[in-house]
Amino acid sequence: MTPFRHAIVAVTFLLPASAQRIVSPVISSDHRVTFNLSAPSASQVMLSGEFMKGSQPLVKNGEGLWTTTIGPIEPEIYYYNFTIDGVRTIDPGNPNVKTGSTPGTIQSVLEIPGDHSAFYDPQPVPHGEIRTHWYASKSLHTTRRLTVYTPPGYEGSTNTRYPVLYLFHGANADETAWTRLGRVNLILDNLLAAGKSKPFLVAMPFGYGVPPGSPSSAPGANLTAFSRDLLEDVIPFVESHYRAYADRGHRAIAGLSMGGGESLGIGLNHLELFSYVGGFSPGIRTADFQQSYGKFMADPRTANEKLRLLWIGCGSDDSLFAASEALVKMLDDAGIKHVFHKSGGAHTWINWRRYLNEFAPLLF
């Protein structure tokens, strides 16, 4: 082939020059991290992130470059923000951004690589696929998106059927969160290649039945609407569109935060549909327990007969930890079998990726 000149030169001038010069963050080999920002006119620049407590100032040098170095930091994927003259925003030097479905979710991403591949890294193993569907939700009268993970080998086979995990995101996120931020596909690819889990499909719907940020004046409205979409639209779509088993023994339901409230609320009240239920840092309130789980708790024999796994994980620094502990005590008191995975850490994707990595091998 003729060696062509490439076109990057011709088009990079379309970016503002300032955006090209500053690189941030810079990760050194000892896992220290330097953050940089060009802001000659700013009066104060603060850094806050999941790798630190509180916030700390960047320091300005003569040319208006603000900088600070922190660490060393343990290899992980972290989110952080700059606050520039009181406005919480992203690091303009970093193209890697976490987004969500409501304001305040926008953060910059810092990924510290370790000496070895992490469980969430792409590794040289067979890879599954992620599919994005637009489906007509009859129950919500709208077109909605659904993300589905298919394990490696799904496409090549024509007769094999697969179990399904229905997996929900948290508040202020959307149906892309578990793949973009949770790396569900890479985690499951790696577990499967290591022989640690079985192959299954993962269906990740948009977890809102009412618009994100709707007033809380309609309690229950979101879960009621979302439940209808899940039970009447999403599950039938998955089971007609994919080679999925369609019985309770091959259905699992789990979610994080708000999605954990949804998975527990729907799963524990539909043992005729699900036999594996997980709540990751679940968004639950003790005041709602009787209404949400009263019927389930009242019949521990059926619960223990039907449920092959009830798994709850929460971090000790999570403001929702007490609610998980209270639910677990209620399960203990009722004699309902469960796993309570108490971890360190807070209400973060760091924990949710790890919980998935613990939970998935227990399924099917």
Added chain:
Amino acid sequence: MTPFRHAIVAVTFLLPASAQRIVSPVISSDHRVTFNLSAPSASQVMLSGEFMKGSQPLVKNGEGLWTTTIGPIEPEIYYYNFTIDGVRTIDPGNPNVKTGSTPGTIQSVLEIPGDHSAFYDPQPVPHGEIRTHWYASKSLHTTRRLTVYTPPGYEGSTNTRYPVLYLFHGANADETAWTRLGRVNLILDNLLAAGKSKPFLVAMPFGYGVPPGSPSSAPGANLTAFSRDLLEDVIPFVESHYRAYADRGHRAIAGLSMGGGESLGIGLNHLELFSYVGGFSPGIRTADFQQSYGKFMADPRTANEKLRLLWIGCGSDDSLFAASEALVKMLDDAGIKHVFHKSGGAHTWINWRRYLNEFAPLLF
């Protein structure tokens, strides 16, 4: 089903309070748009975007709320930025963000809905799917991502084969750009439902053979490396993994900006592989024409025999417009058939979505 209380209340406190209060932008029914930012400590806040020339200041009121109203604005999807005390960043009140693969690509998104559905809107028609693959690139010795659109009906049929459009993103973007920003799936779903285009697959690889932002000291390195990945890895992957036709009559190649330089550079020099070639605001330089297209231009008879379509689109406000005009003149002089779609507008996704909508009905 028991009416459960939903969990949004329990988790929204995890967001900073300030982020919840300010809504921006606010679109009025007459298509005027108000931008808002809470920034009591800032000295200057500027707005710039694709819907305006230059930039204009937001005005601060007594409570530290900065605001400005512009428009009315024509229904479209626009990108914009706030510049806060000299730092170009996003609108923190808007969760809808455009991201890319290099700094400076991060912008807020303003979508003005029209009175009727746009050609890029989700409409109540059959919808195709988007699939994300991780594939082993033998030529680049790495695991890379590939996005593929399958038209509605692909999944249900078992014998039908489909043509393939290989479609490339621009500089500083990635393999998700055409679906996230270009809405390729919705545009093709709508064209197909209207009977205006044929069903075909769209394969959208990551368009960099060298890391984005690499020094321009290695001219040709990117296109050479990307070409190998495309020809030796991507096309074989698509043709073995999908029910795709594998002959030149059923392959099209197109791209925008840097990707337009790639599609013209590869397509016009591989008429044995492609019969439809498109360049959208292509990132090309007249100084490279002889080296890039000399062999192709020297044999107009073969070009006209083999090419069923050579389509070039560019906007008159685009700084790359002169290069497209020069290429078209060269084609005219050589007597090579082509379509030159001269539009208004600049180097924007507004044009690229429209170009795809013009180009797709001409394929296959």
